[in-house]
Amino acid sequence: MESAAIIEALSRTVPATGVEAVASGDGMPTLYVGLDRLVDTCRALRDTPELRFAFLSDLFPVDYLPREPRFEIVYLLASLGTAGFGDTPKRLRVKVRVPGTHPTVQSVSSVWPAAGWSEREAYDLFGIHFSDHPDLRRILMPDDWEGYPLRKDYPVQINQPVKTYEPLQVSQEQFVANIEATRDRARSD
Numbered sequence: 717m718e719s720a721a722i723i724e725a726l727s728r729t730v731p732a733t734g735v736e737a738v739a740s741g742d743g744m745p746t747l748y749v750g751l752d753r754l755v756d757t758c759r760a761l762r763d764t765p766e767l768r769f770a771f772l773s774d775l776f777p778v779d780y781l782p783r784e785p786r787f788e789i790v791y792l793l794a795s796l797g798t799a800g801f802g803d804t805p806k807r808l809r810v811k812v813r814v815p816g817t818h819p820t821v822q823s824v825s826s827v828w829p830a831a832g833w834s835e836r837e838a839y840d841l842f843g844i845h846f847s848d849h850p851d852l853r854r855i856l857m858p859d860d861w862e863g864y865p866l867r868k869d870y871p872v873q874i875n876q877p878v879k880t881y882e883p884l885q886v887s888q889e890q891f892v893a894n895i896e897a898t899r900d901r902a903r904s905d
Contacts, residue, residue, distance in 0.1 A: 718745060722808065725767055729760040738811075746809040751821065754812050758827045761793060761808070769793040769808055772828035775835070777814075777842045781868040786816025787844060791824070814844060823849040841866040 722745055723735055734750030735757060749757045761769040771794040778788045789812050797805030814821055823846040825832040833855075835846040840854045843864035854861070863870055886894070 722747065722761075722767065725764055726757065726760050729764055730756050740809065744807050744809050746811065748811050748813065751812055751814065755822045755824060755827065758791070758810070758824045761810070762827055768795045769806075771796060772824070772830050775824075775831055775838070777838045777844055777866075779842065779866070779868045781816070784816060785813040787814040787819055787842065788812065789814060789821060789838065789844070819844040820847055821845070822847055823852075825849060840864070843867065 720737060723737055726735060730753065734753035736748040738746050738748060740746040761767055772791060773794055774790075774792045776790055778790060780786055780788065791810040791812075793808040793810060795804075795806045795808075812821065819842070821844060823831065823835055825835060825846075826848070832850065835849055836852060836855045838844045839846060839849075839852055840856050841864055846852055853859075857865065
């Protein structure tokens with residue numbers, strides 16, 4: 717299915733004014749969606765019977781510093797082509813441009829719950845905020861980490877002191893006893 721056919725199917729559900737088709741060298745249809753129409757367009761891509769892009773395989777940000785809008789978020793979608801999920805298998809790339817001054821995007825986790833983890837990664841590593849995300853917090857970097865390490869303007873040399881954490885709150889004897897008890901349970905099973 718070509719980009720024009722996807723836009724035509726979308727236009728019956730959502731206004732096509734915020735959707736733009738672009739040519740891609742790899743043959744995958746690619747659409748740019750307006751920041752304000754992202755969730756409505758994604759919901760239409762999922763729910764329109766002839767499209768049924770029910771599977772979000774990945775989403776990831778790209779930093780185009782010094783260009784403005786600085787960021788793009790790329791959503792990779794698939795229609796499985798099985799009973800109830802579209803007539804034929806197809807893929808789609810959806811992109812949204814995000815300004816670098818206030819990088820905020822509406823979360824699509826209400827459309828595809830699998831987006832939650834990738835949105836948290838984008839927040840943690842690029843500093844892109846996802847409004848209405850159910851649990852937006854760092855997952856890879858420590859909570860007190862300063863900055864966003866995958867941004868192009870992040871300093872290469874990091875001058876942060878090494879962080880040490882509290883030791884285990886059990887004594888050495890308790891630790892050994894716990895290990896032995898676990899081994900005893902495994903032997904008896």
